[in-house]
Amino acid sequence: MVELNIVLLEPEIPQNTGNIGRICNAMGSSLHLIEPLGFSIEDKYLKRAGLDYWKNLNVKSYKDYGQFLAQNPQGQKVFLSKKAGVRCDRLPYSNTVYLIFGKESVGLPEQLLLENKDTCVRVPISVCSRSLNLANAVAILSYEVMRQHRFTGLKAQGDLSL
Numbered sequence: 001m002v003e004l005n006i007v008l009l010e011p012e013i014p015q016n017t018g019n020i021g022r023i024c025n026a027m028g029s030s031l032h033l034i035e036p037l038g039f040s041i042e043d044k045y046l047k048r049a050g051l052d053y054w055k056n057l058n059v060k061s062y063k064d065y066g067q068f069l070a071q072n073p074q075g076q077k078v079f080l081s082k083k084a085g086v087r088c089d090r091l092p093y094s095n096t097v098y099l100i101f102g103k104e105s106v107g108l109p110e111q112l113l114l115e116n117k118d119t120c121v122r123v124p125i126s127v128c129s130r131s132l133n134l135a136n137a138v139a140i141l142s143y144e145v146m147r148q149h150r151f152t153g154l155k156a157q158g159d160l161s162l
Helices: 016-029 046-054 064-070 110-115 134-148
Strands: 001-008 030-034 059-062 078-079 096-101 120-122
Touching: 001 134, 016 030, 016 134, 030 064, 046 110, 059 064, 059 120, 078 134, 096 134
Parallel strands: 001 030, 001 096, 030 059, 078 096, 078 120
Antiparallel strands: none
16 A cells, blocks of 8 residues: 655645645645745635645644654655656655655755755656646646556546446
8 A cells, every 4th residue: 555645845825735635635645734834724725725625634744844854754755846857757656655845936945856866856848838836746746656556545446327
């Protein structure tokens, strides 16, 4: 069974975090929020974007990245960045994985990327595009992890009745 964790380092936009919460709920994953946040966890936009899924979500908060690492020493840490050289589908994901995303305005700190160069990945995009929306990037990476693990634990069949 895969343990997928989504980590947001200093997220700024409540609607993105709300949408990411909904993605986490769909994946059966936990959401880790590393402060400072650009909004209150009680923000109405956060809750609206997360719909009624927010109450079912396993959310963990940390004062800083050091506290996050201290409380989560195990598991593969994967960093998403447009600066990474490895495509997201080329990295093998372990059974316990933490997908780490930076803030919407600037991404992850370059020093963090340099310290973790072997586990930095990118989503391929057009040369005409600067970046993807954070929630979309989380969805793409989450589904890639689950695809590599044959969507174990997810409902993979529909209930279409004719």
